[in-house]
Amino acid sequence: MTDSVGNLELSSLSESAAYLVALVNSAAERRLEQSAILSAFARACPGTAGTVHGRRVLSALLDELADHALVQLPKGRDGWDDVQPPLPRWLRVPSVSKTDVNVERTRAQVLWRRELNWAASERLTGGQLDVLKRINRWLRDTDTDGDGAGRTIVPMRERSLEIFGDEKRLDALLATTLFAPGRLTLAALFAERIPPPLAYERVGTGGIVLVIENSDTFESVRTALTKDCGHVSYVVFGGGHAFAASVTRIAALDDVTDIAYYGDLDRDGLIIPQRANAGALSAGLPPVRPAHGLYRLLLRRNLRGRSLGTMPTLDVERCVSWLPENIRQPVAEVFLDGGRLAQEATGAVMLRHDDSWRADL
Numbered sequence: 001m002t003d004s005v006g007n008l009e010l011s012s013l014s015e016s017a018a019y020l021v022a023l024v025n026s027a028a029e030r031r032l033e034q035s036a037i038l039s040a041f042a043r044a045c046p047g048t049a050g051t052v053h054g055r056r057v058l059s060a061l062l063d064e065l066a067d068h069a070l071v072q073l074p075k076g077r078d079g080w081d082d083v084q085p086p087l088p089r090w091l092r093v094p095s096v097s098k099t100d101v102n103v104e105r106t107r108a109q110v111l112w113r114r115e116l117n118w119a120a121s122e123r124l125t126g127g128q129l130d131v132l133k134r135i136n137r138w139l140r141d142t143d144t145d146g147d148g149a150g151r152t153i154v155p156m157r158e159r160s161l162e163i164f165g166d167e168k169r170l171d172a173l174l175a176t177t178l179f180a181p182g183r184l185t186l187a188a189l190f191a192e193r194i195p196p197p198l199a200y201e202r203v204g205t206g207g208i209v210l211v212i213e214n215s216d217t218f219e220s221v222r223t224a225l226t227k228d229c230g231h232v233s234y235v236v237f238g239g240g241h242a243f244a245a246s247v248t249r250i251a252a253l254d255d256v257t258d259i260a261y262y263g264d265l266d267r268d269g270l271i272i273p274q275r276a277n278a279g280a281l282s283a284g285l286p287p288v289r290p291a292h293g294l295y296r297l298l299l300r301r302n303l304r305g306r307s308l309g310t311m312p313t314l315d316v317e318r319c320v321s322w323l324p325e326n327i328r329q330p331v332a333e334v335f336l337d338g339g340r341l342a343q344e345a346t347g348a349v350m351l352r353h354d355d356s357w358r359a360d361l
């Protein structure tokens with residue numbers, strides 16, 4: 001996607017976030033209290049909710065939904081609890097258009113396929129009805145195509161192009177109530193999400209996967225680890241926001257016991273690993289943790305640039321909560337001063353002459 005919020009580039013909604021917003025949208029109330037938010041999260045991510053990682057994952061998913069304007073989070077500090085990372089005491093779900101008489105009349109004239117029987121009794125907008133009629137026609141046509149090729153499971157964007165003439169249409173629809181529990185599923189469309197490819201190089205035989213956000217720093221760190229890999233087995237190129245989706249590809253790598261991440265110290269640089277962490281845990285992978293030594297080295301270098309905008313104190317607090325406690329305050333001070341630290345400041349020369357960054361690798 002090309003939309004953005006501030007300086008945050010928006011990518012496709014993650015699978016966990018899409019299921020969470022579908023549950024949130026299916027609630028009768030437009031304002032959900034924290035207990036209802038936690039209940040929806042427990043259904044969306046049953047393997048993570050209630051664990052030590054649950055609060056951090058829920059925080060990242062809610063940020064993702066807010067950045068896509070799918071929920072509205074409280075603006076004031078009194079709308080948040082006092083645990084780290086803070087969670088909202090409530091949220092609002094934007095209102096949706098009401099069903100009109102013409103929709104009811106048109107829906108009654110449609111002979112729904114078995115997979116869409118639920119549409120006959122649900123409240124739908126005109127736009128939703130148009131989407132379902134397209135899908136209904138596709139289900140009808142592929143059910144009689146002779147060799148059954150139309151019902152082969154294919155990547156989601158291929159199916160989206162086939163049905164809608166737009167390869168990204170299903171990406172957007174996954175965030176709507178059409179994919180709420182008991183409604184549409186990708187399985188019904190014989191489609192599956194495909195995570196972006198993962199670029200990596202093997203440097204050793206340990207259990208650590210080290211993810212580097214940007215390409216030049218990837219090369220500098222990879223070169224340094226080629227000579228002394230420590231416990232690092234793979235160096236992965238994160239590629240910015242793509243890593244939140246491609247993180248599940250790490251499951252194909254051998255003997256991974258730890259995923260460490262090193263990125264810029266700015267809003268994007270801290271949001272990316274927190275969203276990737278949600279995806280990793282949902283895929284049964286180790287949590288995505290900060291590469292402590294590299295971040296400490298970046299702070300010591302302290303080569304500050306200017307960010308594209310100042311961050312409210314609450315946003316700063318939530319962003320830095322992923323970092324080790326002993327560096328949260330120094331990073332928060334950088335952000336509140338309108339600054340950022342680019343990871344390229346810890347370049348090849350510095351990595352060669354200061355080995356402290358290797359301590360947790």
